[in-house]
Amino acid sequence: MNAGAVMDANGTNERERRMRGRNRALLALLLGLVALFYVITIVRISGG
Amino acid sequence: MSEIPSTSVAPYAGAAVGDFVQILKPRVMSLVVFTGFVGLVVAPGHLHPVLAMVAVLCIAVGAGASGAINMWYDRDIDAVMRRTAMRPLPAGRMMPGEALGFGIVLAVGAVVVMGLAVNWVAAQLLALTIAFYVFIYTIWLKRRTPQNIVIGGAAGALPPLIGWAAVTGDVGWGAVALFAIIFFWTPPHFWALSLYRAGEYAAAGVPMLPVVAGARETKRQMLIYTLMLWPTSVTPWLLGLAGPAYAIGAGALSLVFTVTAIRVWRDDTERSARQMFAFSLLYLFLIFTALLVDRIGAGAL
Numbered sequence: 001m002n003a004g005a006v007m008d009a010n011g012t013n014e015r016e017r018r019m020r021g022r023n024r025a026l027l028a029l030l031l032g033l034v035a036l037f038y039v040i041t042i043v044r045i046s047g048g
Numbered sequence: 049m050s051e052i053p054s055t056s057v058a059p060y061a062g063a064a065v066g067d068f069v070q071i072l073k074p075r076v077m078s079l080v081v082f083t084g085f086v087g088l089v090v091a092p093g094h095l096h097p098v099l100a101m102v103a104v105l106c107i108a109v110g111a112g113a114s115g116a117i118n119m120w121y122d123r124d125i126d127a128v129m130r131r132t133a134m135r136p137l138p139a140g141r142m143m144p145g146e147a148l149g150f151g152i153v154l155a156v157g158a159v160v161v162m163g164l165a166v167n168w169v170a171a172q173l174l175a176l177t178i179a180f181y182v183f184i185y186t187i188w189l190k191r192r193t194p195q196n197i198v199i200g201g202a203a204g205a206l207p208p209l210i211g212w213a214a215v216t217g218d219v220g221w222g223a224v225a226l227f228a229i230i231f232f233w234t235p236p237h238f239w240a241l242s243l244y245r246a247g248e249y250a251a252a253g254v255p256m257l258p259v260v261a262g263a264r265e266t267k268r269q270m271l272i273y274t275l276m277l278w279p280t281s282v283t284p285w286l287l288g289l290a291g292p293a294y295a296i297g298a299g300a301l302s303l304v305f306t307v308t309a310i311r312v313w314r315d316d317t318e319r320s321a322r323q324m325f326a327f328s329l330l331y332l333f334l335i336f337t338a339l340l341v342d343r344i345g346a347g348a349l
Contacts (some may be wrong), residue, residue, distance in 0.1 A: 014061040015061040015062060017061075018061050018062045018063070018064050018065075019062060021064060021065045022062065022063075022064075022065055022068075024065075025065045025068075036102070036105075036161075039098055040098065040099070040102060040164075040165045043096050043098045043099060044165070
């Protein structure tokens with residue numbers, strides 16, 4: 001019973017930790033894409 | 049397809065960021081990016097540095113997407129082979145649907161960005177490369193014929209063409225020469241690996257040449273391919289893409305590559321095959337570095 005509770009608690013913590021990691025990676029990716037598209041637009045409209 | 053991996057004891061926690069990175073096959077990606085970059089540098093013409101960076105990024109993401117979809121499809125045989133058993137899918141750290149969705153999103157994104165930011169010829173070549181690797185190599189050939197990596201090797205040989213097309217908007221003979229070098233390099237490179245992994249491939253039911261035709265025939269064909277690399281590797285010089293210093297370097301490297309193939313031919317242990325596999329990676333890296341140095345040197349004069 002206790003072992004099961006510990007496993008559940010660990011599982012939840014691990015799930016939250018991984019979800020946080022994925023969310024941060026996704027945020028970094030989206031910000032990177034915004035910056036990339038901005039720079040590409042500037043280069044293209046300036047005739048690069 | 050999207051069932052929770054049965055190997056997990058604890059509740060499935062979702063794949064970690066590192067697992068998503070791992071299914072992109074970063075080591076394969078690095079060689080693809082490098083050869084694509086060299087194609088971009090040696091191509092005649094000029095591309096804005098930002099757009100060149102975007103082109104290389106798209107090649108990298110496209111290669112990663114191919115790797116992710118490959119890992120999704122091959123998860124059953126990956127679980128059988130020791131070399132691949134700890135990958136995120138067979139190890140149960142990632143659900144198949146996550147890998148497939150991730151791969152498709154990256155593939156579409158890389159092609160669209162390449163087309164919008166650079167040009168659509170390069171984008172079409174990138175799409176062709178991904179499609180060839182996934183449908184022709186992974187799904188069709190890999191489990192059916194010992195010529196899988198010969199024909200499928202075309203996918204790995206295309207990145208210099210993509211880099212070239214990013215600059216010129218078309219595919220010139222110089223790009224074809226770079227393609228040919230990687231194309232003829234791929235069989236001895238992979239067969240060196242499969243010589244000492246033949247047992248694992250046989251267990252997984254993958255008909256690699258050593259499994260189907262035996263070690264002797266594999267070694268003979270490896271030697272033939274290294275000999276074919278002699279004229280192929282100096283073609284960039286014949287086409288005026290590189291100078292005589294490159295030709296001498298490429299010839300010397302091809303000679304050493306052939307010597308490693310002869311050693312494999314004479315040696316019944318796996319030691320020489322391991323050495324040849326390691327040298328094959330160095331060979332391709334040095335050939336393309338020589339092209340790069342030659343072009344940068346020519347530009348500086």
